[in-house]
Amino acid sequence: MAGGTAEPAEPPESAGMTGTEEVSRLRGTLFEAVTLGATVFGLLMVGVLLLYVVNDAVRPLSADPGWHLVFFLTLVVPSLSVAAYCYTREGPAGEVAYATFGLPVVGLLVGAGIVVVFLEVVSVADWFGLALALVAAAGAIELHRRLRPYAALERLAVLIVAPLVAIFGVPALSVDRTLATPLTGTELFTLSFSTPKLLPGVPELFTSLPVLPLDWLLLVVSLTLPVAFAFGRIVSRRREDDRGRLETVAAAGAVALVGALVAPTVGIDAAHWVVLATTTLLPLGVYLEGVVRERAGLAGLWFPVVVVAGTLVGALVVETVGFAGPDPWLDWGFLTSATSRSPADAGIYPALVGSILMLVVIVVSAFPVGVGAAIYLEEYAPNSGPLGTFVTLVEINIGNLAGVPSVVYGLLGLAIFVRTFDLGNGTVIVGGFTVGLLILPIVIISAQEAIRAVPDSLRQASYGMGATQWQTIRNVVLPRALPGTLTGTILALGRAIGETAPLLMIGAAASVRTPPNGFFSRFSAMPRQIYSWSSEIQPEFRYGVLAAGVVTLLVVLLMMNGTAILIRNKYQRES
Amino acid sequence: MSGLELGHDSARSMRGRVVRVVFAVCAAVSILTTAAILLTLLADAVEFFSAVSPIEFFTGTRWTPTNEPVSFGVLPLVTGTLVITFGSALIALPIGLLTAIYLSEYASGRARSILKPALEVLAGVPTVIYGYLALVYITPAIDALVPVSTFNALSASIVVGIMIIPMVSSISEDAMSAVPDDLRQASYGLGATKFTVSTSVVVPAALSGIVSSFILALSRAIGETMAVTIAAGQTPRLVDLTDPAGVFLESVQTMTAAMVQLGASDVTGQSIAYKSLFAVGLTLFAITFVMNLLSELVASRYREVYR
Known part of the structure; x- marks a missing residue:
């Protein structure tokens, strides 16, 4: 490389270099460029492919150019400017903007999931x-x-x-x-x-x-008030008084009651309103109370206002002028109808319900076991003796289990849950248990890390007060480790919702027309449905229905990961 | 009932013991899972091997479990898996290694904090979506350059390669970051450039970690299921090395894809075809298990060297 410039690339102190020690800077620069290129290669490739998918699913080009212009002016420009303002102010405004926008979206998703469960599974x-x-x-x-x-x-x-x-x-x-x-x-x-x-x-x-009693009244008593009671603890702690909790419960109850009386007049089912208000308005209200109380990042509150107002104004303008919107594959009809032979009618609803129910089974089964195992390994497990060997064995084994191919877990589920315990071919509970076992190592490892991060001084202080080991774990370790555990668990659930191979092995249905009506009925899940569609050869399926299904799955994943990041950020700031 | 009534302290210690046992049982679930995997695979595989000789299984060159004439030669599946693993390794190993070098030696703290989670996303996208991307977007793109069949090993290798990049890059980067800075400084002191330091000092010093990441990534590629099932198709075919171009441009069937095909078909629980599912599963489990252990063994070397 004698042809390059005669300067060493690094370190820069090169005053005393002579001709015989000349080195090429070109080679170093090229190498750095190559490594950078390699780093972004995969990201770019997947990014471009996903853009194609979104384009096929939403078909933005089928809309009137005027439609794009209107929404660009009413929605994109104002919200981007507010976002840029929040970002440059560097304060907590950006966090507030992110949270006040994200909380209702995640809340709506959770609420919709609960509504679906009430519609399809339990009265x-x-x-x-x-x-x-x-x-x-x-x-x-x-x-x-x-x-x-x-x-x-x-x-x-x-x-x-x-x-x-x-x-x-x-x-x-x-x-x-x-x-x-x-x-x-x-x-x-x-x-x-x-x-x-x-x-x-x-x-x-x-x-x-x-x-x-009426359904919505039962829901207010059994859902809204307990949830408000739990959230009220945050308010009480923040204000350092006991009335915060009472006021939260009272306010939540009042909003739910009044809304439930008003909702039917605008065409919303009162029971649905109660569920959605509980999952959306309640966390948002508690969060806003904190923001207003601490007076930090108030500017961020403008972001959701601008987004909602921009959408409404844009919709109004488009309606009055008569610009045609896009004709996407991914629309309300797709989300609420069953799959069909004709691409135009095909939807993902039964698979969506199946995925939600499977997640419920996983949360109920894998989460407690995973956390329990992590507590044992971190807090109780001895380091020596025969039990010590057992513990080492468990830890090596957990690492290895994380590397077992998912299709093998499918075989395990087939042999154990379907054939030995006879829980039914392709039922929700078998799917949940099988995929739950699959993500168990991830849950255990993340819970272990969260527990390990709790400072030992807290444990010692608790013991010093005369607490037993279990009291220390319950009152000191677990509350501190909860955010980290939740983050890891939600990320693991994201992995679970995309797993396909185990579902194929345990015989989840290729396509079902009706959603499962209980945990023991046969189901299909979103990735399973996508796999079935991938064998259709009509272009409307390949470039339309499939793309819509993929985007639905990705959006759900994105929401879950967003929630996990939100929890982690909040937790990192507090500790 | 007086026997059940204890003093205050012993009640507390009693509760502590109960709690401890409950948690120990939770921890034992993971051991039970491994045992259950082994037992269920072995039980059915043994039945399979009593009907089909292991020699026929491991050396046979035709895989036709459900069509007449029935034949259970696993070699086509093994070579199919090898094709995909080799192809994805060609993509993931160099790219992952270069990525690790960039992240560990060149990237600023800010760039690293953005790029590392972004790369993890590559591993978090569901594999069924990768399969769909390969089938619907990558295969037509390849077809525009060289004619390929609808299902081909090339597009599957590309997506599998992309999804295992983070596995290579994150573990290799950890190993490179663990290389003591003294080594770098000593090398700079001798007048080495950053390029020389990265390639001749850091990479060799982190070699065991890098090798361990390679093995783990290959094991992941071998076990990858949905992407290859969708994109590479269902044609069990013994790889013909006299036609190197055809190897990647045509459809192959991997072990995992064959399992999916059998599992999703309606073979009955007592048939030999159904038992063969477990024989293939056992082979797959054994290969990946050994590779994971090997990776851990290699990795534990560098941990000891630089502590």
């Missing part, structure tokens, strides 16, 4: 009965704690039995057994009896009431 009355049963069980456990505070074994039994009895009641007993000697087969005696159902469960009692 509101059943849900309320279940909630009542859980309250009754909690009451029984609390009563036992008061009456016999030192009976630990007994309480363990109560902990297990009370919820079961409350939910299912005492079922009918039926025994029919013959005891015989093993060798000769002589009958010794026969035990055979059966009883009618001894005690109905609380949900059964509730739904057998002759007059049931």
Whole structure:
């Protein structure tokens, strides 16, 4: 490389260099350019491909140029300027803008998921009965704690039995057994009896009431008020008084009640309103209260206002002038209808519901087990002795499990859950358990990292106050580790929602016309549906329906990852 | 009931013990999972091998589990997997390594904080979407240059290569960042350029970490399922090395794709074809498991060297 300029690239102190030590700067510069090119290669490639997909799904070019111009002026320019203003001010305004816009969007998504569950899986009355049963069980456990505070074994039994009895009641007993000697087969005696159902469960009692309250009232009591109570804790802590919690509950209840009375007049179902208000307005309200109280980043509040106002004004102008909007594949019809042979009618609704239900199963099964395993490995596990070997084995094993191909997990699910436990071919619960096992290592590892990040001084302080190990974990370690654990879990759930191969192996349906109506019915999930569509050869499927499905899946993923990042950012700032 | 009633302290320690056992059971779930994977795969694979001899399985050159004449030679699937793995390695290993060098040696802190999470996104996109991208966008683009069949190994290799880049880059970068700065400074002191330091000092010093990342990425490519099923098709074909161009331009079937095909078809639970699913699964599990262990072994070397 003698042809290059005679300066060393690095370090710059080169005054004393002579001709014999000349080195080329060109080579170094070229190399840096090549490494940079390699770094962005994959990103660019996937980025361009995704642009194609979005273009096929939304078809923005099918709209009138005037339509684009109007929205560019009313929506894009103002919101970009507000965003730029928030960004350059460098204050917390950007964070506020991001959160006040993101919270309602995520809230709407969660709310829509809950509404779908109420529409397709459980009735509101059943849900309320279940909630009542859980309250009754909690009451029984609390009563036992008061009456016999030192009976630990007994309480363990109560902990297990009370919820079961409350939910299912005492079922009918039926025994029919013959005891015989093993060798000769002589009958010794026969035990055979059966009883009618001894005690109905609380949900059964509730739904057998002759007059049931309206659905939306039940939801206010069983959903809005408890959620408000939980969020109220944040308000109370922020204001350092106890009234914050009460006021939050009262305000949430009032908004839900008034809205539920008004909503039907504008064509919204009152029960849906209650759910959506709980998931959207309540977190937003609590967040805004904090922003206003701390007076930090108030400018960011303009961002959602500008976005909403810009959309409304733009829509109004477009309507009056008569510019035609785009004709996308991804529209309301796509989200709410079932798949079909004709591309124009095909939709993703049943698969969307299937994915949501599968996520519910995963959250209920993999999350507690993963966190429990992480607590054991980080807090209890001994480092030596036979148990120490076991722990080392578990940790190596977790790393290896994370590298097992997903299709092998599918085989596991097929062999264990479908054939051995006979939970049904391709049912929601089998899908949830299988994919739950798949993401379990990720959940465990992220929870371990979060627990490890809790400073040891906090544990020592807790022990110093006389707390037991379990009290320390419950009151000190877990609350501090929760945000990190949640972030990791949500990211793992993002992985779960895109998994396809395990679903294929356990026999999830190629395409279903009706959404699953329970956890034991056969289902299809979004990626499974996308795979089925990919074998259609009509261009309308390839470049239309498929693209819309892919964008739907990606948007859901993006929302989940956005939530995870939001939690992580907030947590990093606080600690 | 007096036997169940304990003093205050022993009640607390009792609860502590119960809690501890519950959590230990949670931790044991992961061991149980591995055991269950091994047992279920082995149980059905053993039944399969009692019907089809292992020699026939591992040396047979035709894979036709459901068509007459039935034949269970796994070689076409293994070579199909190798084609995809080789193709994706051609993309991911050099690009991932260069990416790691850039991130560790050249990038500013700000650039790194943006690029690293962005690269992780590449691994987070669902693989079914990669398959769709390959089938619907990349294959027609290739077809415009060289005529290829609708399903081909090339487009599948490209997307699999892209999705394993982060695996190579993040682990290699960790290894390069762990190289002590003294080595770099010493090299600069001898008058070396940054290029020389990066390629002749940092990369060799981080070699075990880099090799470990390569093995892990290859293992991931071998186990990759949806992208290859959608993009590379379902044609079990023994690779014909006398026609190198045809290897990548035509359809192949990998082990994973064959499993998906069998799993999604309606073969019955007792048929040999169904059992063969587990034999292929066991082969796949064994290969990836050994590679993951190997990667961990290689990686543990560099951890010890620079501590």
